[in-house]
Amino acid sequence: MPRDVPRLYVPIPMHQGMILTLEDAQAHYLLHVMRMHVGSALHIFYDDAGEWLARVVSCSRKTLHIEIVERVLPPQLSPDVWLLSAPIKGKRMEYIIEKATELGVRKVVLVRTERTIAAHLSEDRLHAHAIEAAQQCERRDVPKIVPIQPLAYILEHWDAHRPLLYGDETGAGMRADRAMAGLTYPLALLIGCEGGFAAHELEMLRAHPATIPLHLGEQILRADTATIAALTLVQHYSALSLL
Missing domain, CATH: 3.40.1280.10 (SPOUT methyltransferase, trefoil knot domain)
Known part of the structure; x- marks a missing residue:
């Protein structure tokens, strides 16, 4: 994965085409640290869901809406x-x-x-x-x-x-x-x-x-x-x- 693409942990079930709202610390990080805007790409992941490509579809000063595009990696549990x-x-x-x-x-x-x-x-x-x-x-x-x-x-x-x-x-x-x-x-x-x-x-x-x-x-x-x-x-x- 390119190092300039942010990764976020989002602990919910995911599917292609799903729209998620990111707020608070996650939104602040993406908007004001990573300087993301409409069209920007990011990866989101969760233990049971694997890792997904997503894109910003709209944003305000404190909120982002992202669309899940496709799964790029399957779930992977670390060794026990x-x-x-x-x-x-x-x-x-x-x-x-x-x-x-x-x-x-x-x-x-x-x-x-x-x-x-x-x-x-x-x-x-x-x-x-x-x-x-x-x-x-x-x-x-x-x-x-x-x-x-x-x-x-x-x-x-x-x-x-x-x-x-x-x-x-x-x-x-x-x-x-x-x-x-x-x-x-x-x-x-x-x-x-x-x-x-x-x-x-x-x-x-x-x-x-x-x-x-x-x-x-x-x-x-x-x-x-x-x-x-x-x-x-x-x-x-x-x-x-x-x-």
């Missing part, structure tokens, strides 16, 4: 990888959501651990960052953001058929090539917050039948760095197992 993330403060959590979207995570589950400080986050705000990242990286779906849940509850209700890799900062984890040998989708990755997991949480994780401890190197990584490093490894080794 979940990220379980203990929230961290400020823009670094938004950065994690952005990079998780770019690296193909299908679902982000917010996890409360003993050392979690930033437990009061807006899922809507995080979802908005996921949408923006999906629009920019040409993904055709947007990861779901699941409200925060205690780690103990998640482990108690975990599906044993979904391997759960977790970043083990104690040095007791396995190297990536061993931890991920033969793994394919579905799977999940758990990264703790700043300060790591408490001793009793590590005991719970080690005792669970679905968990796999993952060693991420000798250095102590920040939570956002650890997330990106681990997701890159998951993407690499899972792709190898499908060859």
Whole structure:
């Protein structure tokens, strides 16, 4: 797709010839940032609808009407990888959501651990960052953001058929090539917050039948760095197992 053609996430069913009204932030972006006008082309996408070519058919100062012309790409779900993330403060959590979207995570589950400080986050705000990242990286779906849940509850209700890799900062984890040998989708990755997991949480994780401890190197990584490093490894080794 040409890089000067905007992409927008529009979560509704679509069909050829349909007229959509865009308002508020989307209209402002197209009108005043992208300087679109009648006849301008854009792409719109939605998880179940795929990606469609559309054209502006009319506009005012705050509203655009677009007509859906044709579908250019079918729906495409990202690989069945979940990220379980203990929230961290400020823009670094938004950065994690952005990079998780770019690296193909299908679902982000917010996890409360003993050392979690930033437990009061807006899922809507995080979802908005996921949408923006999906629009920019040409993904055709947007990861779901699941409200925060205690780690103990998640482990108690975990599906044993979904391997759960977790970043083990104690040095007791396995190297990536061993931890991920033969793994394919579905799977999940758990990264703790700043300060790591408490001793009793590590005991719970080690005792669970679905968990796999993952060693991420000798250095102590920040939570956002650890997330990106681990997701890159998951993407690499899972792709190898499908060859």
